[in-house]
Amino acid sequence: MKQQQELVYTDLVKAHMLMGLIELLLVMTFGLTYSLTFLNIHIVDPYMSPVRLRFNHTNVAAYGFLANCITGALYWAVPRMTGHPVWNRAYGWLLWAALQVAGIGTVISLLFFGGTMLGGPELSRWIGPQSVEWSETPFIMDVPITLWLFVVIPQFLVPIIKASKEKPLYTGLWYITAGLVWTPLVYVLGNYPSVFFYPGAAGAALNGSFIHDLVGLYVTPMGWGLMYYFVPRVLQKPIWSHGLGLLGFWGLAFFYPAQGVHHYLWSPIPMFAQYAAVFATIAIEIVVTTVLVNFMMTLRGSYGAMKEDMALRWFYVGMIDYWITCFQCSIQVLLTTQKVIHFTDWVTGHAHLIMFGTFGFWLLGMYEHIVPRMYGLKYTYSRPLSEMAFWFMLIGTEVMFVDLGVAGIAEGFAWIAQVPFIDSVNLGKPFWWVRTASGIFIFVGYIAYFYNILKTMAVGRAYQASTKVATA
Amino acid sequence: MSKGRKIFLITMVIAVVLMAGIPFSYRLISWAIVGTSASDDAHSVFIVITTTYLFGMLTFASFFMWAFLRGEFNNIEASKFDMIDMDKKYDRIEHTEV
Ligand code: HEM
Ligand code: HEM
Numbered sequence: 237m238k239q240q241q242e243l244v245y246t247d248l249v250k251a252h253m254l255m256g257l258i259e260l261l262l263v264m265t266f267g268l269t270y271s272l273t274f275l276n277i278h279i280v281d282p283y284m285s286p287v288r289l290r291f292n293h294t295n296v297a298a299y300g301f302l303a304n305c306i307t308g309a310l311y312w313a314v315p316r317m318t319g320h321p322v323w324n325r326a327y328g329w330l331l332w333a334a335l336q337v338a339g340i341g342t343v344i345s346l347l348f349f350g351g352t353m354l355g356g357p358e359l360s361r362w363i364g365p366q367s368v369e370w371s372e373t374p375f376i377m378d379v380p381i382t383l384w385l386f387v388v389i390p391q392f393l394v395p396i397i398k399a400s401k402e403k404p405l406y407t408g409l410w411y412i413t414a415g416l417v418w419t420p421l422v423y424v425l426g427n428y429p430s431v432f433f434y435p436g437a438a439g440a441a442l443n444g445s446f447i448h449d450l451v452g453l454y455v456t457p458m459g460w461g462l463m464y465y466f467v468p469r470v471l472q473k474p475i476w477s478h479g480l481g482l483l484g485f486w487g488l489a490f491f492y493p494a495q496g497v498h499h500y501l502w503s504p505i506p507m508f509a510q511y512a513a514v515f516a517t518i519a520i521e522i523v524v525t526t527v528l529v530n531f532m533m534t535l536r537g538s539y540g541a542m543k544e545d546m547a548l549r550w551f552y553v554g555m556i557d558y559w560i561t562c563f564q565c566s567i568q569v570l571l572t573t574q575k576v577i578h579f580t581d582w583v584t585g586h587a588h589l590i591m592f593g594t595f596g597f598w599l600l601g602m603y604e605h606i607v608p609r610m611y612g613l614k615y616t617y618s619r620p621l622s623e624m625a626f627w628f629m630l631i632g633t634e635v636m637f638v639d640l641g642v643a644g645i646a647e648g649f650a651w652i653a654q655v656p657f658i659d660s661v662n663l664g665k666p667f668w669w670v671r672t673a674s675g676i677f678i679f680v681g682y683i684a685y686f687y688n689i690l691k692t693m694a695v696g697r698a699y700q701a702s703t704k705v706a707t708a
Numbered sequence: 709m710s711k712g713r714k715i716f717l718i719t720m721v722i723a724v725v726l727m728a729g730i731p732f733s734y735r736l737i738s739w740a741i742v743g744t745s746a747s748d749d750a751h752s753v754f755i756v757i758t759t760t761y762l763f764g765m766l767t768f769a770s771f772f773m774w775a776f777l778r779g780e781f782n783n784i785e786a787s788k789f790d791m792i793d794m795d796k797k798y799d800r801i802e803h804t805e806v
């Protein structure tokens with residue numbers, strides 16, 4: 237049997253986690269600053285236009301926070317699920333450094349380069365933000381990010397292949413394998429063809445696939461793959477039905493990639509493609525429900541654990557948020573609903589509940605579980621801080637979701653009624669105030685979380701040092 | 709599996725494949741006709757989306773067949789017990805118990 241140091245490289249878990257958590261702080265700072273610009277409060281004007289704040293907010297969320305925290309959790313979960321360490325520790329450090337260079341390079345470029353700023357419009361295409369939604373990462377960073385996504389595959393695939401030779405693969409590993417293989421392909425699809433080769437409707441269709449596949453074929457499979465490990469582990473019992481789990485996985489594999497065009501409904505993209513996307517989007521709701529039923533049945537009989545275990549609470553609240561958003565989406569994707577809510581704050585509400593209220597919550601829960609255990613402890617430094625973080629972030633996120641949903645409907649109907657545009661802007665203002673207020677709640681809760689994690693690490697190091705002295 | 713159950717299962721599979729397959733093929737053909745005979749933009753959307761989707765799906769369909777033939781789904785519930793037992797074993801060694 238292998239020792240801990242050989243099986244799980246905790247140094248890599250910590251390094252990715254710390255960078256991910258720092259970048260989440262950045263995401264929230266950009267988000268809050270951006271939300272203030274909607275209220276005509278421009279604290280960083282003229283250096284940062286609202287658009288640049290948005291680029292940073294979304295790109296740091298994807299490539300800074302999510303990429304780092306997911307990779308860190310994989311360093312813990314994959315060896316534990318397979319019984320084999322990842323491919324190579326030194327290689328892991330190289331990958332870590334490359335990811336940080338790509339992340340920081342992207343932030344610098346999105347803040348200071350292109351357009352009327354450094355490098356000017358001539359070089360914009362190469363070193364400045366690209367004007368394709370979610371592909372704003374500059375070209376000079378696209379290349380290293382693409383490479384990174386390809387070269388990270390063997391790091392985690394090697395232990396998975398070893399395990400697959402010994403026994404049938406566990407659902408969690410199916411998800412992670414698919415996520416590893418899909419992501420680089422999705423990134424290539426979204427960042428090169430639509431920017432360089434296909435302008436117009438074809439490019440938009442591809443870009444829609446990219447937006448959806450980035451969240452659906454990277455964040456979603458990684459998130460669920462990790463849930464299939466962490467929930468049974470925390471509950472100390474296996475998942476209710478492994479067969480149902482596999483059904484969910486294959487359903488995701490076959491239906492998700494067809495949904496991309498739903499980001500551009502009622503656009504010049506031909507209607508036949510739009511109908512296909514609507515159909516696939518509704519079909520995925522069935523798949524989502526099977527996955528949710530599986531996890532709810534696993535919890536049956538252990539409801540008390542939700543009170544005791546903070547990690548489990550993050551996991552299940554995230555799952556409920558997941559179901560709510562996906563249900564909301566199977567309605568929002570209908571062409572009739574789209575007439576009202578497309579381009580409104582409704583979509584932003586959806587994006588926050590799923591990106592933060594589900595995947596963000598899960599990752600926070602995972603580290604709440606992992607960090608004490610890396611040091612041989614059972615709990616984080618302070619339970620009241622944990623509780624405070626949980627309630628502040630939960631209330632903030634849910635209020636933001638409801639607020640933006642209502643705002644979206646109001647804005648949509650105002651546009652349909654063809655009132656002067658400025659009236660619809662004024663209509664949005666009270667809702668944007670509430671968004672900023674709920675953002676402050678999230679921010680305060682997150683500070684409590686981050687402080688608690690840092691203190692747990694400090695206490696853990698002291699505890700490890702004292703046990704070393706005691707055994708010496 | 710009893711003979712009756714087997715016949716029932718095969719009939720069901722054929723029924724589902726036919727029920728889903730005929731309309732799907734019909735849609736695909738009409739899609740192809742619309743896609744290839746319409747404007748240039750519609751044409752390129754058709755080619756781009758269909759080929760990416762079909763390639764992706766072919767890969768996954770082959771992956772699925774590979775897993776099926778390899779017996780990945782024979783004892784479908786076994787790996788959930790293996791995973792948790794293994795995790796508990798490592799927990800005892802590494803003092804990372806829940
Ligand atoms: C099955 C579940 C889901 C469905 C049915 C769904 C559906 C949709 C639809 C229809 C839109 C476009 C709305 C519009 O522009 O009018 C959208 C946008 C969006 N979705 Fe989802 N979604 C689902 C899951 C997810 C997941 C899992 C994530 C993140 C991990 C996500 C993140 C986003 C984001 C970020 C946007 C906004 C994109 C933008 O910037 O334009 N969605 N979703
Ligand atoms: C302090 C909390 C936050 C505030 C105040 C905030 C604010 C905002 C604002 C103002 C927008 C722009 C909406 C628009 O362009 O109309 C936005 C978009 C977005 N935010 Fe946040 N945000 C916060 C936290 C987060 C977190 C933690 C994540 C992800 C983990 C996130 C992910 C996103 C995404 C994906 C979008 C794009 C949505 C779309 O295109 O519809 N945000 N946010």
